[in-house]
Each structure stands twice: as structure tokens, then as C-alpha cells.
Amino acid sequence: xxxxxVIAGLGYLLLQGCVTINIYFPAAAAEKAxxxxxDEVWQLKTPNQTAPAAPTSPQPK
Amino acid sequence: MRTFNLxxxxxxxxxxxxxxxxxxxxxxxxxxxxIAALQASMQKRHTELAPFYANGAIGLTxxxxxALREANAVALPQRQQVNGLVAADNADRAALYREIAxxxxxxxxxxxxxxxxxxxxxxxxxxxxxxxxNAGAWTRK
Numbered sequence: 001x002x003x004x005x006v007i008a009g010l011g012y013l014l015l016q017g018c019v020t021i022n023i024y025f026p027a028a029a030a031e032k033a034x035x036x037x038x039d040e041v042w043q044l045k046t047p048n049q050t051a052p053a054a055p056t057s058p059q060p061k
Numbered sequence: 062m063r064t065f066n067l068x069x070x071x072x073x074x075x076x077x078x079x080x081x082x083x084x085x086x087x088x089x090x091x092x093x094x095x096i097a098a099l100q101a102s103m104q105k106r107h108t109e110l111a112p113f114y115a116n117g118a119i120g121l122t123x124x125x126x127x128a129l130r131e132a133n134a135v136a137l138p139q140r141q142q143v144n145g146l147v148a149a150d151n152a153d154r155a156a157l158y159r160e161i162a163x164x165x166x167x168x169x170x171x172x173x174x175x176x177x178x179x180x181x182x183x184x185x186x187x188x189x190x191x192x193x194x195n196a197g198a199w200t201r202k
Contacts, residue, residue, distance in 0.1 A: 008068050012075060025173040026089065033089040033161065034174075034181040037096075041103045044185060 090164045099157045106150055113143055120191030120199055125179035126151045130191055130199055
């Protein structure tokens with residue numbers, strides 16, 4: 001029973017190590033984040049999809 | 062019996078860690094005050110920069126920044142101002158990439174984030190705008 005506990009404990013630590021040490025870069029997530037920010041900065045997705053640059057039209061605050 | 066409880070606890074913790082990790086894979090944290098401020102600053106500046114993207118005076122670099130590529134497209138009295146806008150935007154861009162990496166607890170991701178943005182800025186650029194291709198040559202979209 002003790003051996004089983006030790007094995008389970010070691011296995012757990014090993015798996016936890018694999019999960020927490022996340023060394024690779026999440027490219028898809030980064031693209032999604034970039035798209036969201038770029039759409040915002042360049043105003044590519046305004047609610048009514050018209051006039052991306054309309055400085056004179058009153059914007060609801 | 063104690064062993065069993067311990068193992069169950071272990072599995073539960075493991076499952077939660079794994080779920081948290083999966084979430085982190087699907088989304089990067091971009092909702093921080095610092096990122097929101099940079100975004101707002103760049104959005105405001107973009108209305109001033111837009112005409113210079115359109116006439117080819119400035120272009121998107123392959124490194125995720127912008128550059129004055131054709132100074133002659135800017136009237137002489139305006140050149141200093143455009144230079145200032147480009148410098149300010151590049152400072153915001155550098156800070157943005159750094160802040161996103163930091164907000165996710167991975168400062169070492171800064172370069173990967175910058176490269177990702179470089180590609181997406183170019184992909185989303187309007188027709189007629191200039192960008193640097195992989196070889197570094199200015200290309201019109």
C-alpha cells in the first residue's frame with residue numbers, strides 16, 4: 001500500500017510538472033488576441049460595419 | 062482508505078490544473094488596464110496616421126512596427142510631425158507586445174507576440190498600404 005502511495009505521488013508530481021511547465025508558445029491564442037486588438041486600433045469592426053474612420057459622427061459613450 | 066482519499070484529491074487537483082492550462086491555451090490575457098490604455102492611445106493616433114498609410118508615406122515593417130518609407134509623400138512642413146507620430150506609435154507597439162507577454166506571466170513570449178502581430182497587422186492592412194515582405198522589401202498590398 002505504501003509503495004502504491006509513493007508511485008501515485010511520483011506520478012502525480014511528474015504529470016503536474018508536464019502541465020505547469022508550459023514552454024511552447026500558444027500561436028493560435030496569440031493570433032486571436034492580436035486580431036482583437038488590431039480590430040480595435042484600426043476600428044475594423046464597428047457595430048454598423050460602416051465608415052471605419054468617421055471622426056465627426058457622434059459616438060455613444 | 063487514506064491513500065484512496067489522497068489519490069482522489071490528487072486527481073482532482075490535476076484535473077483543475079489541466080483545465081486551467083487548456084483555458085490559458087485558448088486565450089491570452091489582454092484585458093489589463095495597461096493594454097487597454099495602449100490600445101486607446103494607438104486607436105486615437107490611427108486617425109492621424111491613416112492618410113499616410115494610404116499614400117504610402119509609411120508602411121508596416123515585418124518586425125511589427127511602422128516606418129516612414131517615402132518621406133517625399135509627406136509635405137515638408139508636416140514631415141517632423143509624421144516622424145513624431147511614427148516614433149510614438151512604435152513606442153506604443155513595443156510596450157503593447159511587452160505588456161501582453163507580462164500580463165500572461167511569460168515575458169519571454171514578447172518576441173513571439175511581436176512576430177504574430179507583425180503578420181496580423183499586414184494581413185489586416187487595407188489595399189494600397191505598404192508592408193515589408195519576408196525579404197524586407199516594401200510591397201504594396
